Ligand SMILES: Nc1ncnc2c1ncn2[C@@H]1O[C@H](COP(=O)(O)OP(=O)(O)OP(=O)(O)O)[C@@H](O)[C@H]1O
């Protein structure tokens with residue numbers, strides 16, 4: 001934790017919607033004139049796409065069919081913790097990008113004068129000086145494993161966790177439409193990742209300050225034949241605070257501002273899916289404001 005250089009981490013599984021939430025944060029940052037340094041969690045994968053395929057084949061040849069992007073063998077948890085520690089102490093550190101698609105490769109090649117391909121990393125580069133906070137978005141912002149503990153450095157931890165059928169529908173659609181994978185290949189990936197999902201992804205949601213859980217109000221009982229992603233209006237969002245007092249959460253105010261919301265537990269408010277952006281703004285903007293005030 002750092003008063004001077006706070007870290008906000010949005011964490012969730014692949015397809016959960018962390019990039020979507022990142023976009024909502026970018027609006028908050030723009031409106032509040034906050035200058036963040038943004039870290040994409042996938043840049044802390046250990047292997048590029050070709051190496052990962054080889055590492056998976058190697059693991060399979062030893063009888064391990066569950067080697068995955070969710071676990072410690074294929075990610076640099078220690079390097080991520082180092083970055084959080086260094087940023088908290090100095091406001092500096094190094095970042096890079098994992099290029100998922102042609103569009104991402106093109107954008108970074110243009111910026112760096114390189115000819116990197118999808119599935120490769122950009123070189124490590126110094127993060128710009130003078131940022132107000134670090135914003136991490138990805139799989140492992142609150143991870144802890146052995147001697148490594150990223151969660152302890154995070155000032156505001158946010159979990160993005162649709163119920164699992166919806167998470168799978170979101171992943172299948174996004175990976176198919178934007179990353180060109182077949183439905184069968186995506187289901188194989190989901191199955192391969194399951195042990196690491198249970199051991200390394202879900203425990204993080206007990207270390208977060210706030211979880212946003214999207215719950216569909218339409219039938220998603222067979223996610224593998226779904227024809228589309230349930231829309232915001234076809235869902236509710238369960239928002240659970242681990243300790244409402246820590247951030248001075250004012251539930252009567254939230255209930256008043258968020259039409260059709262209700263409390264389901266003393267620390268949990270449920271809102272219509274279409275109100276997610278507004279809810280994030282009225283819940284998170286004051287918390288971020290406080291983090292930055294303490295800094296001043
Ligand atoms: N609240 C939401 N309402 C409707 N659709 C959503 C919502 N959140 C995410 N989605 C959709 O789900 C898909 C996956 O979302 P997104 O790309 O944000 O996932 P992600 O967690 O960043 O995945 P990855 O870590 O693999 O990049 C996208 O098609 C996105 O539009």
Ligand SMILES: O=C(CO)[C@H](O)[C@H](O)COP(=O)(O)O
Pocket residue numbers: 013014015042045049069098099100119139179
């Ligand atoms: O888990 C993921 C995102 O969080 C991706 O599956 C991982 O980054 C690998 O990406 P790609 O399939 O594009 O090589």
